[in-house]
Amino acid sequence: MRTRTRSPRVTAAALAASAALLLGLTVAPAADAASPHRDRAATLDDLARQHGRYFGSAVDNPELADxxxxxxxxxEFGQTTPGNGMKWDATEPRxxxxDFTAGDEIVNYAKAKGLKVRGHTLLWHNQLxxxxTSGTWTADELRSILKNHITKVVKHYRGKVFAWDVANEIMNEDGTYRENIFYKTLGPGYIADALxxxxxxxxxxxxxxxxYNVEGTGAKSDAYYTLIKRLKADRVPIDGFGMQAxxxxxxxxxxxxxxxxxxxxxxxxxxxxxELDIRMILPSDATELAQQADWYGQVTSACLAVRRCVGITLWGYSDRHSWIPATFPGEGAALPWDENLRHKPAYDALRKALTATTS
Incomplete structure (x- = not known):
């Protein structure tokens, strides 16, 4: 292969600099147009990517108008999860x-911003x-309904999401199966079928x-451990376990x-x-915010310490749009940004954990 030599190009900026030197003037260096963000501070996702992880935040459709x-x-983030737009009541109202309107809006937003998307969720006992929920279904009917729902939704978002929460919150605190509509009609085999x-x-x-409530060891996380071990042994496709936190x-x-x-x-x-957030009894004070910051750091460090912990998603990143106050009256201040989108101590703790060397 012959190498072509390129003649030096004389730019207007170079001519101006030469003229200035002849006149004894000093010239400030030009900004590098090819690297307009070279001095931009690293984001949480930038820092997570250095460890081979992603750092994301959920979002709900009304929040896009803010x-x-x-x-x-x-x-700031490299990944997002639709808070409600892909749940059953949104995607198959009849x-x-x-109706994929809500989910598509978030997917399109994410594509424009360069974020990857987690699908959430194909089946859950809520928001059906x-x-x-009011129907009386035989096992064959409900299997057909569930199969059709999963197939249509997953095919619609094929290539647009990198992961799906296929089954959400299927265990009770004591490690028994939650008796949702699917379990009561189909038995526990519906989980393997859905996958x-x-x-x-x-x-x-x-x-x-x-x-949720599976971050530490106990009856509930033990039940998932046993279930996933059995699914793997039975060659059922299962790729991951989500700890909401x-x-x-x-x-x-x-x-x-x-x-x-x-x-x-x-x-x-x-x-x-x-779905990480860390709530407290209101009003918050400096001691609670410091403890919250420590916990955010500990969660991040725990994930970074395990190679197959692939990423962290906040359930919304700011107290401005948190679900906590409406669900847990008297509690809140759960996120690393406050209502005015200002950093809290938790944000600094996340950065510190993401920049620390993992063991």
Missing amino acids: TPYADLLGT RGVF PSWL RWARAADPRVKLYLND HLALQYGFPYQMRQNIQRFADLGVDVAIT
Whole structure:
């Protein structure tokens, strides 16, 4: 191959500089137009990427109309999860009639901002449409309904989401199966079926089970450990376990979190922190905010310490749009940004944990 030599190009800026030197003037160096953000501070996602992870935040459709909030989400984070737009009541409000408007809005926003998307969620005992919950279904009918729903939704978002929470919150605190409509009609086998149908609809997407109060060891996380181990043995497609991590200062920190993440990783699945927030009794004070910051750092460090912990998602990043006050009256201040989109001590703790060297 012959190498072509390129003649030096004399730019207007170079001519101006030469003229200035002849006149004895000094010239300030020009900005590098090719690197307009070279001095931009690293974002949380930038720091997470240095460890091979992502750092994200959930968002709900009304929040996209809050321009400052949506802009910060699109610059600080590398991943997002639709808070409600992909749930059953949104995607199939009438039997066999699908509406992807809300989910598509967030996917399109994410694409414009360069964020990847976690799908949430294909089946859950909440936010089911009334046509489904009020019906009297035989096992064959409900299997057909569930298969059709999963297949249509997953196919619609094939190539647009990197992971799905296939089954959400399917266990009780004591480790027994939650008696949702699917369990009561189909038995526990509906979980494996749902995973198989999702895999058939999108062979490349990562398939997760997802729940809260599973960050530490205990009856509930033990039940998921046993379930995932059995699913793997039965060659059911299962790629990951989502630990929501809705924590509260008054209930204590799950100090076995790192070991718990590791034991799931040792089963051969990824682990993700999927819905992180850390609430407190209001009004907050400096001591509580410092404790919250410490916990955010500990969660991040626990994830970074396990190779197969693939990323962290905040359940909204600012107290401005948190779900906590409406769900837990008298509690809140759960997120690393306050109502005015200002950093709290938790934000600094996240940065510190993400810049620390992992063991």
